[in-house]
Amino acid sequence: MATLTEVAKRAGVSIATVSKVLSNTPYFTEETRQKVMQAVEELGYVPNLAARALSSGKTFIIAVVFPYVYDTISSDPLMQHILVGIETECxxxxxxxxxxxxxxxxxxxxxxxxxLIRSGYLEGIVALDNVPISSVLPITRQFNVPAVSIGYGEHDVYIRSDDYGGGHSVMEHIIALGHRYIGIVTVPCELHLSVQQRLQGMTDCAGNAGVEVTAQVDGDFSIRSGAKMMAHLLEAHPELTAVVCINDRMAFGAIQEAHRRGMRVPDDITVCGYDDIPLSALIAPPLTTVSQHAPELGQTATEMLFAMLDGKIPDPVLMPTELMVRQSSAPPASII
Amino acid sequence: MATLTEVAKRAGVSIATVSKVLSNTPYFTEETRQKVMQAVEELGYVPNLAARALSSGKTFIIAVVFPYVYDTISSDPLMQHILVGIETECxxxxxxxxxxxxxxxxxxxxxxxxxLIRSGYLEGIVALDNVPISSVLPITRQFNVPAVSIGYGEHDVYIRSDDYGGGHSVMEHIIALGHRYIGIVTVPCELHLSVQQRLQGMTDCAGNAGVEVTAQVDGDFSIRSGAKMMAHLLEAHPELTAVVCINDRMAFGAIQEAHRRGMRVPDDITVCGYDDIPLSALIAPPLTTVSQHAPELGQTATEMLFAMLDGKIPDPVLMPTELMVRQSSAPPASII
DNA sequence: AAACAATAGTTAAGCGTTTAACTATATTAA
DNA sequence: TTAATATAGTTAAACGCTTAACTATTGTTT
Structure with missing residues (x-):
């Protein structure tokens, strides 16, 4: 691979000049520029990133940190979409x-x-940070690696999906439809900070409306657990007319279980989800859910990181969510 | 961040000695080792990767290349699973x-x-290579970047899922069940080399059994297109008793469309997919499909790459597929 | 015409490693 | 006892780039 020295030799200038031309640092003539560019072209010169990194500290690498806890990339479709947003921006x-x-x-x-954090390889980090037990971010502070948190962990620069508002909005929708016997399928709340918010939004909304949540059970994010928890709910509380799940996959399971029992959704029971993964719009019935706008979440987080790299201190962001009303929710039969 | 020089100073030796100790190059005493390690410990020394990369050429970075064509990471669940395999190994x-x-x-x-390829940053590459129009691999050859191909593009070191065999096995299953009026939902075959193989396996199998495929239509991988193509098939060929889709997502759409028309799966019509994405086992009815063992595919590809980095030339691999018989396939009603 | 500023380019130091070539000491063989 | 060898450690060059400090040239101002 061609180096600066070779380019300089061919162009008949010093390597400093070549470097200047390439980085557009003032003080060279158009003629020099041409000579240099031609040499670059002819040799197919591409700067060696390692050398550049060592010399200037700029590695042109940012890391996406998706901690591996129970779940993550393999199973959570949301990650993919956040990733897409980050990738686009990068x-x-x-x-x-x-x-x-x-x-x-x-x-x-x-x-x-x-x-990795301490290796000097990374210019910055975008990290998912929603696990209470532990965080990937403290070490970045310790070693001054710029980092943006997506989530509710303690960190100064963060972007959060408005989980509280999102939870509030589904519950509001369900109560407005007339439901009074409502079940919630969630996960053990010590697992996930943003789920805690979502849940709080739901229960606060219910409380304010004078509705008491009939039952709340814990699944584990998976479709299978959604079905299982739906079964529990329906058996213990046959009076339920609506069930909200804190993610879409469990809502899929819940709908399947309802169908398995010969119940119609939404005629016999309303089911809502959370996340709005692409499949949600396409299942039968299409799922009423809350969109987090995951790609935008990733994209904005990345913009914030680049702002930090430019020496700015971005303000924290609370991304609004959007209630996607589809056909899995309807007024309870008793009302019709 | 601490550098070799600081460690050397603290341990009272030269930087070369520190480097030797850390890389376990012979000729130092246990005593020296201790002194060095203690200094490393106390200073929290971590080697600067950029410097190491520049000096030794080893960057400890390998790239996963998922070309972005129509689809990719955002929508294809398979990528995730391949990625998991690669990540594990790395x-x-x-x-x-x-x-x-x-x-x-x-x-x-x-x-x-x-x-990126020419920047010297990458020690090697694992690339998905199934798009006929163009490939990401020729340039890696040109610049001597070790690369393993996952797919049917032209490249000397590759791993391929046995798409031909997989296609053959679903068709065999369907024909064995007694179906004689069979539809196929595929995608335009100029889009995807491995799909071509899959399809060839299916049609060869049918041909050998003396069965003619009744109809073949093109979707675009998406659930929505699966539903749409199913509708076309059912209208143009009401005699069909089985439909095979070349991916699971289209099979989901096909099942939905069948349900929408009041048909039962598999009682009224058999539907099979391909890929065995996790959801497939969980939908109603659970989908008969072909597993590619995607994580193993990624993992083996990565092992092959590491073998190349060790100077070996790994043999190409053909990964066997596995027919997953579930409840979406059954003998045609005419037989029962 | 002298003094100064702006422009164009060069020289050389430095980034933090690895490693070949070297020196110094201890050990063994003859 | 000497030479050869193995061991332990050091010195310094090299990797390919960026950039501060410098020199040389040209243009502008007084």
């Missing part, structure tokens, strides 16, 4: 994207990750 | 994973990608 700026999925335990993230 | 070896999603046109991959 590739536009010529940055490369490093994917890090540290194993997270109560003692903190794994060795590999810690070394 | 993190085990302390390698970092760079995610590259070049825009691919007939003129080849985009500028960013080409620069």
């Amino acid at each position: 590739s536009e700026r010529g940055y490369n994207l490093l994917l890090s999925t540290p194993r997270l335990t109560a003692e903190g993230p794994d060795e590999n990750y810690q070394r | 993190s085990e070896r302390g390698y970092n994973l760079l995610l590259s999603t070049p825009r691919l046109t007939a003129e080849g991959p985009d500028e960013n990608y080409q620069r």
Whole structure:
């Protein structure tokens, strides 16, 4: 691979001049520029990133950190969409994207990750941070790696989906439809900070409307657990007319279980989800759910990171959610 | 961040000695080792990757290249699973994973990608290569970047899922059940090399059994198109008793469309898919499909790449597929 | 015409490693 | 006892780039 020295030789100038031309630092003539560019062209010169990184500190790498806890990339479709947003923004700026999925335990993230942070390879980080037991972010502060948090962990620069508002809006929708016997399928709330918010929004909304949530059970995000929890709910509380799940996958399971029992959705029971993964619009019946605008979440987080790299201190962002009313929700039969 | 020089100073030795100790190059005493390690410990020294990369050429970065054509990461669940396999293998070896999603046109991959390949940043590449119009691999050959192809593009080191065998096995299953009026939902075959194989397997199998495929229509991988093509098929060929889709998402759409028309699956019509994405086992009815073992595909590809980095030349691999018989397939009603 | 400023380019130091070549000491063989 | 060898450590060059400090040239101002 061609180096600066070769380009300089061919163009008949010094390597400093070549470097100046390439980085557009003032003080060279158009003629020099031409000579240099021609040499670059002819040799197919591409700067060596490692050398550039060492010399200037700019690596053009940012890392996406998706901690690996119970779930993550493999199973959560949301990650993909956040990733797409981040990728879009990075590739536009010529940055490369490093994917890090540290194993997270109560003692903190794994060795590999810690070394990576301290290796000087990363210009910045976008990290998912919603796990209460432990966080990937403290170490970034310690070693001054710019980082943006997507989530409710403690960190100064963050973007959060308005989970409280989102939870509030589904519940509001359900209560407005006339439902009074409502079940919630969630996950153990010590697992996930944003789910805590979602849940709080739901129960606050119900409380304010003078409605008491009939029952609340814990699944584990999976379709299967959604079905199982739906079964529990329906057996213990046959009076239920609506069930809200804190993610779409569990809502899929819930609908399946309802169908399995010969119930019609939404005629016999309303089911709502949360996340608005693409499949949600396409199942039968199409699912009423809350969109987090995941790609925008990733994209904005990345914009914030680039702002930090420019020396700015971006304000925290609360991304509004959007209630997607589809056909899985309807007034309770008793009203019609 | 601490550098070698600081460690050397603290341990009272030269930087070369520190480097030797850390890389376990012979000729130092246990005592020296202790002194060095203690200094490393106390200063929290972590080698600067950029410097190491420049000096030794080892960057500890491998890139996963998922070209962005029509579809990709955002929508294809398979990618995720391949990615998981790659990630597992990389993190085990302390390698970092760079995610590259070049825009691919007939003129080849985009500028960013080409620069990345030539930047010296990458020790190797695992690339999805199934698009006939263009490939991300020729440039890796040109610049001697070790690369493993997952797919049917022309490349010497590759791993392929046995699409032909997989296609053959679903068709065999359907014919064995007694179906004689069979429809296929595929995609325009100039889009995807592995789909061509899948299809060939299916038609060869049917041909050998003396069964003629009744109809074949083109969707676009999406659930929606699956439903639409199912509608076409059922209207044009009411005699059909089985429909095979070349991916699971279209099969979901097909099942939905069948349900929408009041048909029962598999009682009135058999529907099979391909890919075995996790959802497939959980929909109603659970889908008969073909598993590609995507994570293993990614993992083996990565093992092959590491073998190349060790100077070996791995043999091409054909990964066997597995027919997953579930409840969406049954003998045609005429037989029962 | 002298003094100064702006422009164009060069030289050389430095980024933090790895590693080949070297020196110094201890050990073994003859 | 000497030479050869193995061991332990050091010195310094190299990787390819950026950039501060410098020199040389040209243009402008007084």
